[in-house]
Amino acid sequence: MLISDFRIHSLAFADPPLFAASGLHAPLALRTVIELEGADGTIGLAETHGGSVPAEALEAVRADVIGQDARSVALKLVGKAQNMALSAIDVAALDLMGKVTGQPVWALLGGKLRERIPFSAYAFYKLEDDWSGFSRAMDPAGMLAQVQKLIADYGFGSVKLKAGVLDPEIEIESLKLLRRTLGPDVPLRIDPNAAWSVETSLSAGRELVEELSNGGYFEDPTRGMAGMAEVRKRLLSEGIDTPLATNMVVVSYPTLAESVPLDAVQVVLGDHHYWGGLRATVELGRVCQTFGLGLSMHSNSHLGISLMAMVHAAAATSHLSYACDTHYPWQRAEDEICAEGRIPITDGCVTVPDAPGLGVTLNPDVLARLKENYARCGMTRRDDAAEMRKHIDPNWQYVCPRW
Amino acid sequence: MLISDFRIHSLAFADPPLFAASGLHAPLALRTVIELEGADGTIGLAETHGGSVPAEALEAVRADVIGQDARSVALKLVGKAQNMALSAIDVAALDLMGKVTGQPVWALLGGKLRERIPFSAYAFYKLEDDWSGFSRAMDPAGMLAQVQKLIADYGFGSVKLKAGVLDPEIEIESLKLLRRTLGPDVPLRIDPNAAWSVETSLSAGRELVEELSNGGYFEDPTRGMAGMAEVRKRLLSEGIDTPLATNMVVVSYPTLAESVPLDAVQVVLGDHHYWGGLRATVELGRVCQTFGLGLSMHSNSHLGISLMAMVHAAAATSHLSYACDTHYPWQRAEDEICAEGRIPITDGCVTVPDAPGLGVTLNPDVLARLKENYARCGMTRRDDAAEMRKHIDPNWQYVCPRW
Numbered sequence: 001m002l003i004s005d006f007r008i009h010s011l012a013f014a015d016p017p018l019f020a021a022s023g024l025h026a027p028l029a030l031r032t033v034i035e036l037e038g039a040d041g042t043i044g045l046a047e048t049h050g051g052s053v054p055a056e057a058l059e060a061v062r063a064d065v066i067g068q069d070a071r072s073v074a075l076k077l078v079g080k081a082q083n084m085a086l087s088a089i090d091v092a093a094l095d096l097m098g099k100v101t102g103q104p105v106w107a108l109l110g111g112k113l114r115e116r117i118p119f120s121a122y123a124f125y126k127l128e129d130d131w132s133g134f135s136r137a138m139d140p141a142g143m144l145a146q147v148q149k150l151i152a153d154y155g156f157g158s159v160k161l162k163a164g165v166l167d168p169e170i171e172i173e174s175l176k177l178l179r180r181t182l183g184p185d186v187p188l189r190i191d192p193n194a195a196w197s198v199e200t201s202l203s204a205g206r207e208l209v210e211e212l213s214n215g216g217y218f219e220d221p222t223r224g225m226a227g228m229a230e231v232r233k234r235l236l237s238e239g240i241d242t243p244l245a246t247n248m249v250v251v252s253y254p255t256l257a258e259s260v261p262l263d264a265v266q267v268v269l270g271d272h273h274y275w276g277g278l279r280a281t282v283e284l285g286r287v288c289q290t291f292g293l294g295l296s297m298h299s300n301s302h303l304g305i306s307l308m309a310m311v312h313a314a315a316a317t318s319h320l321s322y323a324c325d326t327h328y329p330w331q332r333a334e335d336e337i338c339a340e341g342r343i344p345i346t347d348g349c350v351t352v353p354d355a356p357g358l359g360v361t362l363n364p365d366v367l368a369r370l371k372e373n374y375a376r377c378g379m380t381r382r383d384d385a386a387e388m389r390k391h392i393d394p395n396w397q398y399v400c401p402r403w
Numbered sequence: 404m405l406i407s408d409f410r411i412h413s414l415a416f417a418d419p420p421l422f423a424a425s426g427l428h429a430p431l432a433l434r435t436v437i438e439l440e441g442a443d444g445t446i447g448l449a450e451t452h453g454g455s456v457p458a459e460a461l462e463a464v465r466a467d468v469i470g471q472d473a474r475s476v477a478l479k480l481v482g483k484a485q486n487m488a489l490s491a492i493d494v495a496a497l498d499l500m501g502k503v504t505g506q507p508v509w510a511l512l513g514g515k516l517r518e519r520i521p522f523s524a525y526a527f528y529k530l531e532d533d534w535s536g537f538s539r540a541m542d543p544a545g546m547l548a549q550v551q552k553l554i555a556d557y558g559f560g561s562v563k564l565k566a567g568v569l570d571p572e573i574e575i576e577s578l579k580l581l582r583r584t585l586g587p588d589v590p591l592r593i594d595p596n597a598a599w600s601v602e603t604s605l606s607a608g609r610e611l612v613e614e615l616s617n618g619g620y621f622e623d624p625t626r627g628m629a630g631m632a633e634v635r636k637r638l639l640s641e642g643i644d645t646p647l648a649t650n651m652v653v654v655s656y657p658t659l660a661e662s663v664p665l666d667a668v669q670v671v672l673g674d675h676h677y678w679g680g681l682r683a684t685v686e687l688g689r690v691c692q693t694f695g696l697g698l699s700m701h702s703n704s705h706l707g708i709s710l711m712a713m714v715h716a717a718a719a720t721s722h723l724s725y726a727c728d729t730h731y732p733w734q735r736a737e738d739e740i741c742a743e744g745r746i747p748i749t750d751g752c753v754t755v756p757d758a759p760g761l762g763v764t765l766n767p768d769v770l771a772r773l774k775e776n777y778a779r780c781g782m783t784r785r786d787d788a789a790e791m792r793k794h795i796d797p798n799w800q801y802v803c804p805r806w
Contacts, residue, residue, distance in 0.1 A: 069514075071506070071509075071510040071514050072510075072513075072514030072516070074514065075513050075514035075515075079721075097510070101504040101505070102504070103500075103504060110478050111474050111475030111476070112474070113475070113478055113479065253689070254693070257693050257694050261664060283685075283686045283689040283690075286683075286686040287686075287689065287690050287693055290656040290659060291660055316478065318481055
C-alpha cells in the first residue's frame with residue numbers, strides 16, 4: 001500500500017500536577033499524533049512525544065514517507081531518521097497495514113502470547129487539582145491513599161513510585177508504608193530518576209531490600225552508566241541482588257551493548273517511542289533475553305493510541321518480564337482522541353484487541369480540540385522546571401544528583 | 404486463521420558427490436517439507452532438514468499446531484519445541500498468513516530493504532558425476548574450473564570454498580589460484596569446518612591474509628569457542644584482522660552471548676532452519692548489529708522452498724552484511740518441488756518476490772516422486788562418513804581436527 005498523505009498533529013491535553021526529579025508537570029501535556037494515509041484511504045495512526053522538536057523531526061522525513069510502500073517505509077528509515085520519528089512511522093505503518101489486511105498489529109509482530117497485558121500503578125507525589133479525582137500526595141500517607149485509589153479504580157497488581165522529589169527518607173518511608181499495607185505479594189518499584197548520589201542509592205538499596213524483592217526493581221537510582229554499575233557492584237558485594245532497572249542509561253542498542261559487560265543494569269525499560277518502533281521493541285526482547293536482562297516498559301503522559309501500541313508490542317514480546325508502566329490513569333476521559341473512547345484497564349490489565357491494526361481510530365472532534373489547545377497554549381516543549389519555579393520555588397534549578 | 408491440518412513429507416533427491424570435513428555427500432540428500440493447512444484450505448509451506456529425526460521432532464509438536472491460530476503458533480512454541488521444528492512451523496505459518504492476507508512474507512517480517520538478494524558461489528571438492536554438469540575437482544585447477552562454471556552459469560560475485568577435505572596446502576593454493584584468476588574484487592571465503600588445529604588455522608590465516616580481505620572471511624577454521632577465540636586473538640596480535648565466521652560455535656542465542664566477551668567470531672552465519680525461523684533470523688540481525696558482529700547466511704542441500712524463505716529473511720534483514728550461501732546450484736531442476744519451477748539466480752542474485760507468502764507452491768508430482776525416493780532409499784539420516792568409507796577409504800573415520 002503506497003502512502004499518499006502524512007499528517008502531523010501537535011496536541012495538548014490536561015495533565016495533573018505530578019512531581020518528578022525534573023520538576024512539576026504543567027497543566028497541559030504535549031503530544032503528537034500522526035496519520036499515514038494509504039492510496040485507498042485507509043489511515044494508520046501513531047502517537048509520540050509532543051511539542052515542536054518531535055513535530056519537526058517528523059516533518060523532516062516527509063519526503064521519505066510520501067509515496068513509499070507502507071510495508072517497508074519504517075525499515076528504510078532505520079539509521080536515516082531520528083529514532084523518535086522512525087518509531088512513529090513504524091507504528092502508523094503497522095496500523096495502516098493491519099487495517100489494509102484485516103490483521104491486528106500483534107499478528108504483524110509475530111503473534112500474541114497473552115490475552116491481557118498487565119500494567120503497573122504509576123504513583124507520583126502531587127499537588128491538589130480539581131479534576132483528576134486524586135488528592136494532594138506529599139507524604140507517605142498521601143502516597144498510600146493515591147496508590148490505594150489507583151488499585152481500587154484499576155486493579156493494578158504492582159506499583160511504581162516516582163521518587164527523586166522529596167527527601168529520600170520520606171520516599172523510602174513511603175515505599176515501606178506501601179509494603180506494610182499492601183502485603184508481600186505486590187511487586188514494588190522506585191524510580192528517583194537519577195536524583196540520588198551513589199552513596200544515597202546504596203543506603204536506599206540497603207534499606208529497601210525487602211520492599212524491592214519479589215518482582216520489584218530499583219530504577220535509575222543514580223546518574224550514568226558508571227554510577228549504575230558502581231551501585232550494582234557494591235550492593236552485590238553486600239549480598240543485595242535487587243535488580244537495577246533503567247530508561248535513562250540504556251536507551252538504544254549501542255548503550256545496551258555498553259551496559260552488558262559492565263552489568264550496569266539488570267532490567268531494561270523498553271519504549272517503542274524511542275527504541276525504533278514496535279518491531280524494534282519486540283527485537284529488544286530478544287536481545288535482553290540473549291544477555292540475561294529483564295524487560296519492562298517505560299511510559300510518558302500519553303493517550304490511547306500509545307497505550308494500544310504498547311499493548312500490541314507487549315502481546316508479541318515473549319520476554320516481557322514485568323508489568324508495563326503507564327500514565328494513562330492520569331489523563332482525562334474527555335481528552336481521549338480514540339473514537340472508541342477511553343480504553344479500560346481492569347484487574348490492572350488491558351485486553352489485547354483482535355480488531356485490525358492497533359484497534360483504534362481518531363475522534364475528529366477531540367483531535368480538533370486538542371490541536372486548538374496546543375495552538376493556544378504557547379508551550380512548544382515540556383518544561384517541568386519552569387512549572388516548578390512558577391508554583392514551588394522561583395529559584396528552583398534542576399540538579400543531578402540532588403541528594 | 405486456525406490450522407486444520409499439518410502434513411510432514413520426508414523427501415530424497417539427487418545430490419552430487421561433494422566433499423566436506425564430514426566426508427562425502429551421498430547420491431541422495433534428505434529433506435523434509437511441511438504443509439500447514441488453514442481452515443479455509445490455504446496451504447503454508449516450509450522445508451527443513453531431512454531424515455527421521457526432524458520428521459519426529461515435527462510430529463512431536465502436532466498437538467501444539469493443529470487447531471492453533473497460524474498468527475501466533477510459532478511464538479507459542481518458543482522454548483517448547485526443538486528449534487528446528489519451531490523454525491519450520493514459523494516459516495509455514497508465515498507463508499500461510501501471507502497467502503491469506505495477500506502479502507509477501509517479507510512484508511510480515513517488517514519490509515523489504517532490497518529487491519535482489521546476493522548469493523555466494525559455494526564450491527566443493529568433488530568426484531565425477533554423470534548429471535550435475537560439473538567435473539571432478541580434486542586440485543586447485545579443478546576447483547578453479549568449477550568456480551568459473553558457477554560464475555558463468557549464475558553470475559556469482561563472491562565465492563566460498565568448502566575446505567577441510569584435502570591437505571591444507573592444496574586448499575590454500577586453491578584459494579590463492581582463485582584470487583589470482585578472479586582478481587582482487589571478488590570476496591573469498593574458506594570453510595574447513597573445524598578440520599584444522601589452532602596452529603594450522605594460524606598458518607593458513609597468515610598465508611591467506613590477502614585472499615580473505617576485501618569482504619571475505621575465514622569460516623570455522625578450528626574447533627570450539629575457545630579455539631576460535633585463540634585463533635582470533637593470535638592473528639590480531641600479529642596485525643591480521645581477517646574476520647572469523649561461524650555456523651558451528653555460534654548456533655543459538657546462548658552461544659552468541661557466550662562468544663561476545665571472547666571475541667571468538669566476528670561474523671555469524673544465520674540459518675533460519677535452526678535459529679528459530681524467519682523472525683528469529685531478522686532479530687539475529689539486530690543482535691549482531693548491537694554487538695558489532697557481521698551477519699551472513701548458512702546453507703545445507705536444499706530445494707526452492709528453503710531458498711525462497713532465505714530470500715524473504717534476507718530482504719527484511721537490515722544488517723545482512725555478506726552474500727548468502729546456497730547449495731541450490733547443486734540440485735537438479737527436475738527435483739524442484741516448487742510448481743513455479745527452478746528459481747532463477749542471475750548476476751548471483753535471486754529477485755525478491757512480491758507474490759503472497761513465500762511466493763511458491765507445491766508441485767504434487769515432484770513431491771510424490773521425492774517421497775517415493777525417500778521411502779525406497781533406506782536412508783534415514785545424512786551419513787557422509789559412510790559414503791566416504793564406501794567410495795574412498797573403508798577405514799575412514801571422522802576426526803577433528805584432522806590437520
